[in-house]
Amino acid sequence: MNIKDLEYYQRLVYEKSFSKVADFYQVSQPTITYAIKRLETELNVTLLERDRSHKNISLTPAGRQFSQHVNKILRELRIAKREMSHFNTEQIPFGLPPIIGNYYFPKLSKQLLVQDILQHLKIIRDGSENLLRQIRLGQIDIGIIGSINPLTEDDLKSELLKEKKFQIIVAKNHPLASKTQVAFRDLLDENFVLLSERYVHLYAFQQLTAASGFEPHVVYQSDDLQILKSMIKDGVGIGFLTEIAIQPEDNLLAIDLIDDNQPLFYISMVQRSAEISTPLHKSFTELIRRVFMEDLDS
Template sequence: MTLTELRYLVAVARERHFGRAAEACHVSQPTLSVAIKKLEEELDVKLFERGGNEVSVTALGQELVRQAQVVLEQAALMREIAKRGSDPLAGPLRLGVIYTIGPYLLPALVRQVIARTPQMPLLLQENFTVKLLEMLRTGELDCAILAEPFPDTGLALAPLYDEPFRVVVPAGHALAARQVISAEELKRETLLLLGNGHCFRDHVLEVCPEFARFASGAEGIQKSFEGSSLETIKHMVASGLGITVLPELSVPREASHLHMLNFSAPVPSRRVVLAWRRSFTRYEAIAALRNAVMACELPGVQRINA
């Protein structure tokens, strides 16, 4: 068997579809199918159940896929060790970032990385926390910038910064004359939230738990709308559809149509961390990335230098 065949095996298991797996591997479907058939014949096992539009991994196939992931990671490690002989930072770093951090951190971070370690380009992936954790586990990502809390997956973590939350209202809103607001007062307003899957939605619900118990006719937040991104929600607020809660870095610095309020103490916040597999050995790359984050302008957040 070859490493290429093992990559095809992992891709089919991930995509549950030969066509999509071939696309992901940048080969034709017949090429991939022949390689999988050859692997099944060599191992004398059935790796996949083929039926309908999707394929499923057999019980034995799942064990072999896990082992293939280990082999591929170890092969990648050998390449990394060889590169580190001449430059420990040589080679791309595959970085994942959640949607509510990416647009506000990545532009400055990419500039810092290019200036500091041009030999270590970032290969970027924005996604939900759950998906990024899965990609870390399977070796598709080297590291990820996430917001705590998230399920304990045995990852190594380095704290980056604590980011407070702000309340944003339309410029003409009754609250626009205020500078400070309590979480309790939010339940009397129309609150605009991110949709399911965004961890920041859960953070807002912790700030305003009345919404989690909201039902028609009950006391609490009058009603809510869901947006697909923080930028969409900001436009909805500017249009007068309600108010919202934003993490500090996403708050517009100059916006005549919006007004920002601080929370009264205790101010809710989220901790942003850098996560990577404990088996990932490019320690210098992780340290360089963390230093690049710390060199970025991060107005309003509290950096963690520990």
């Protein structure tokens, strides 16, 4: 089965026009026609219903089913090409969310330098949701991902490294600053400043909101953690962050939540299930495990 024939078929399903597909690939229209005939002959099914002019086409049931397989085949082929390029360059695209990276990467980088791995890393910093998507697409080999549930997807290989709490973050002069614990429902009258949907924090916050039965007053959402911390410090609102997001130099206070069944922040090392580990990959993943295991204070 010719890969080019599959590409022509995929485009034809999208365009519903032989002439448009021919124009897109800059080939003759008969080239597209013969490609579809080759597929139908090899599969021994009719994939398309055509009118006599070939101007209008529709998929047969077999054609719709085959289209799903073609999409998967071509997607896997694109991923394979990306992964092979990583082998050629001895480069590891490594996904790291800002909060996890700010806390753990300084601990990790010293060992990476000693073991001569640091120079092989291409670090992609983004929210966990976007990093997961890039791992699935083969754009990232390994990611340290934050989630509010353990990751159990068939196409992903996930290893839990840490479980962390979410906390309420306030300025040192805030009325809540004297508290060490608080119930989420007691924050009914507070203004919140939150991270955006690029971060799992928002989904954990929504989970708490649903359980508490009230709608908090969210005055601002941002992708930028530092801006958020500054707004909390200036009294614009209180925050909701995982405990590793706050450092002593931030001059902010973290208050534990006492709610039952509150969400946790899971930190996992994630790869594609089909990913084949090179010696470099194995050394890197072993180092990640060791650094997280040794970090007993976290």
